[in-house]
Amino acid sequence: MLGKSLFCIMLAFALVIPAAARTTAKSASPRSGDAAPLAPTAAQEEAGMYLKQFLLERHYRKVVPGDSLSVEIFNRYIDILDGSRSYFLAREVDSLKQLYGKQLDDEFLSGKASAGFAIYNFFLGRAREKVRYMKAAAGTAPFSFTVPDTLDFDRKNDPWPADRKQLTGLWTKELKYQWLDLKSSGERPKGIRAQLSKNLTGRLNLLNRQKPEDAFHAYMSALTTSFDPHTSYFSPDEFENFQIDLSRSLEGIGARLQIENDYIVVNEVIAGGPAFKSRLLKKGDRIIGVGQGAASKIVDITGWRINDAVGLIRGKKGSVVRLKLLPASQGGRGPAKIIQLVRDRINLEEEAAGKQVLRVNGRKIGIITVPSFYLDFDARRRNDNNYNSTSRDVQRILGELNAEGVDGVILDLRDNGGGSLEEAVSVTGLFIPEGPVVQISSQSGNTSVLADKDPGVQYSGPLAVLVNRYSASASEIVAAAIQDYGRGVIIGERTFGKGTVQSLINLSELFSPGTGGPGLGQIKITMAKFYRISGGSTQHKGVVPDISMPSMIDTAIIGEDTYSSSLPWTTIRPSLYQATGQITPATIEQLKQKERVRSAANQQYQAYLRDLATLDRIRKKKGIVLQDAAFKSEAEVIKQIEKKWGTEREATKNVMNDVLLNESASVVVDLGGVQVHP
16 A cells, blocks of 8 residues: 555654545555665755755845745645646645645755655655556557547646546546557557557656655755745756756757656757757757657657756767657647757857848848857967957957948847856947946845946947847846847847846865765855846846737746746846937837838738737647547647748748848838937
8 A cells, every 4th residue: 555655654754644645545555676765865964954054145035944935845846746736636735735834944954855755755656656557558448539538738726636536537648648649650559559558667667766866856956946946956966967068068969958847848959059050949848758860769758867868868979869849839739749950069159149131121131140148268268369259259240240331230139048247248338338237236235237348339320139038148138238228129029037147056165175975966046136227127027128029939938937936026226327319218119100000011920920829829728639630730730830930940040031030120120210320
């Protein structure tokens, strides 16, 4: 009985679980091959003490430990373990909360993680039960796809199942979805049953190979993200992968990954890498399978440890990897798709700013695309005169565009997730006289100002900055400064809203130097906050465009405001600066009016908006009908829309295929007509 096994697990931690949480099914009882209950290591408890110290003393958010923090950690932990509401029963969550809901802050202060491990062991027992149930059903159960049945993908706000009938009903629906996915790829029933059995056997083996590191990571994620979503703990193994990613010399696909519930999720697509150049992989995509080479079988990685998944995806330059995805654009609906990438080495030269010239109504508009704010610190330190930097590249491009006599410039910061703060300030300085660019408020309450100190202006003509929901951090600093100075018009959609600064601290080096003991890992901690020179933060709200143009990004699931623990939008005293006055509220209103008239008559743009409305209607549906025709139809609609507007093809490098860039260029032409040049 799982109730009996769980009771034994709790005894191992000198804890007793409430009766309601012991009323689980016989099928979840320990079996031969099940791993022993996990327990925290001495190194993890030591790391917990230092994490407590840093979070309370150095984090930007001042938190007083107490019952409210304890409940917040508990709720977040349960969401991490069971965000799909498909493992726990409602009464079990209530019982766990009664037992641990006000205890976690005490363990946090003492550096302990016993309660976190006890909850995780309970989760593992239920996870094994779920997999065994699905495996048995996959082997014998008849499935009907003629009767309407719906699987809800977004259950994070739904109640937990009230009883076991509801719980196993969810498991059956998940299995039917997996069946339909394999069927859509051409598998026959016998092959489907065999593949499902293989996948589920692999998942059960993974559950039995769980380590203390897995439980500690999950629990620490709940603890650190209760302070803010960008504070996190890295175990020694995880930090090794993090360092490789930051070096950008990795031979792989060029993407940072994270784990969410049972899924490996794309957290960032690195500019200059294979994934970025292919435009086939997007932030938020779930990777559920990996295949080596062009023809090998896809290995199901649902439920894998992040390090194991990274090891499978990473590989030598020139080798082929195939990824099976649940695309973020589809909200997890419909059949999964398989993409193929050729692994390569990522370097700064490949992510450099680029230039194009677009002709609109007889005017030449220069396009400068900046995929990230990069700076080769090592080369500059070596006094290499040819070191790579965004500002140097943009300055060179502006010189070329000036020589070509362009009538306006668009700085395209779409999908730019940030990078070097120094480069963001320097790029802004190319368009404004000397003056402040961004304010930084530290954890201690002190405010510093980063300023452009060069009075020269590289380009003074009509300027627009194009942004979308993926424009974050350093991109938001540039867009905000250009907007505050009235130097250019911001076009697109509200930016991500990441206005915080993190520092990475090696716990072992600080507290156990030269001891030769086990590594304690690293903490990435939020210690400061960005503010605009006008006094408002870019945090949470992002930068609101002057002229709105929606992208195909699902803005409901992307952005700082989608995190429950994100720091709030606040204000400080404005910095001393002088706006240029070139872009005024009256100017913006004129541009908006011209854009409304022009876009209404633009058949291509109106077709784009209609397709976007169709996409949004599909996304707003919580679930998918588990029938053959319905399963395929919506996914096919999404696929055709994305293909039509170039979100999945290399041809987007041709500026003529970019409907938003074309429309933005028309705004810049308008801007040249209403702007008073200095």
